[in-house]
Amino acid sequence: MMKELRPHNFSRRTKLRLLLNHIAKTIFLLSTLFGIVVLSILIYRVFSQGIGWINLDFITGKLSTRPERAGIMGAILGTFWLMLVVAPVTMFLGVGTAIYLELYLKKGRLQGFIQTNIANLAGVPSIVYGILGLTVFSRVMNLGNVVLAGGLTMSLLILPIVIVASQEAIRAVPNPLSEASFGMGATKWQTIKHIVFPVALPGILTGAILSLSRAIGETAPLVVIGIPALLMPFPGGILDKFTVLPMQIYYWTLDSSLTAEYANLASATIIVLLLVLLVLNTTAIIIRNKFQTSN
Template sequence: MLNSIMSKVFFLSTMIGIVVLIILLASILKQGVGALSIDFFTNFSSSRPERAGIKGALIGTLWLMALTTPIAVILSVGTAIYLEEYAPKNKLTHFIEVNISNLAGVPSVVFGLLGLTIFVRQFGLGNSVLAASLTLALMIMPVIIVSSKEALRSVPNSIREGSIGLGASKWQTIYRIVLPAAVPGIITGIILAVSRAIGETAPLVVIGIPVALLATPKSVFDSFQALPMQIYNWVKMPQEAFVSLTSAGIIVLLAMLLLMNLVAVLIRNKYSKRF
């Protein structure tokens, strides 16, 4: 009896989430599809809705993700490998791991304040692509570290012992055996982290990324515009036409997110192994 009731409760909870998601997507598509055009992708931001586009924001977001993702992945996976494979299991290591897990739940605006203090003011990077990328990389690193540690931990110790028993060094075992086996779990963490980073607005607002910029970055030290900031700016506009532009911007952002997730899922499935 209890099992049947709980099964229905869980099913109802799942359906509520799916229905809300369908309604939200249908509303956005209905409002935004009509605004998608060649001019929408080739025009810069404008206060006049008929001339407004996302060229600067789209290119700026591509720059941002192209820099944020490798910085976060390299540092996070390296940290996870050290903590799981090399670091001694003592109180200090446990303290570090607990604090990394806690950082995963810190609000994004706090990371924005950290980026403003260190990268924008202390290092003098200003509201550049590099400053924003480093800020977002710090924000998503805890998620990738935690998921990477769990993925590495899921690889059986017998695999490591067998590799070392055949004469491989510890690093060769990690690089050739453990990491390929842990790739699916690591990719899952990267998907979750990058999905969060690509839609974040609060850190970009705090470090002073402009909401309107009629130029595209030429280097990582240039100022830029990002899709979340562009959408945030359009939402505040009083004209009714900006509602369609906002929905169109959300559609483009979702399309970018789905494309990145598709690539990550294909990589995860390719390297998926079961022990």
């Protein structure tokens, strides 16, 4: 027979659990506050150093060896052209791969092997993708350090994330919708095109936009490829040499040890990059909410 819990033992265990719950709650609260404080200090430092340097000449100007005359239009255009390569490549390959894995490939060892490798690729350090891009795109394909080589390299970096996010969005589509479509005589492709994909699109867009935001802020793969931050003409196509906002921040941060004003330029560029990410994420939220409302 089970021993009955005595009142004082029950009370002692209850107090111990409440104490542990209070300790855990306090630890989590302190962890959150620590992150908020550090982030607030960082944002304050960036804005206090850089906000005074942002003006029309800084946004539209070219790079210069003189800090007071330096501009970031070349880096902005380079970021724009980079995203023109990354966005369609990752969306087409990522969503297509997710549809094949979830709706066409039979469950088994092959699918498990592919899923495991995709999950592992999502955790590979970004510099490894830079080495891969340097070998394949810059040297084997002889593209050099142009926009196309950088875009394909960044596409490899975020492709596993887009695939996983798209798979999760497809899995979230209720099975009765697909079954009803098949019951009405629709083919598998018609069901995917008119039922599964429209319902999963908000989740797919969310994952894709977050992945693009990461690509915009990455620096290591571009450093390996050899993207410069020198005085050069503005890029006008995917076969032109370019630089991007994170690269400009990186080089100006290095140069700040020699010239203090470069730290202010780096802070001002960080503010512009944050605004670009804010606009991008806001657009993604608006598009996602629109599709969710229509669905």
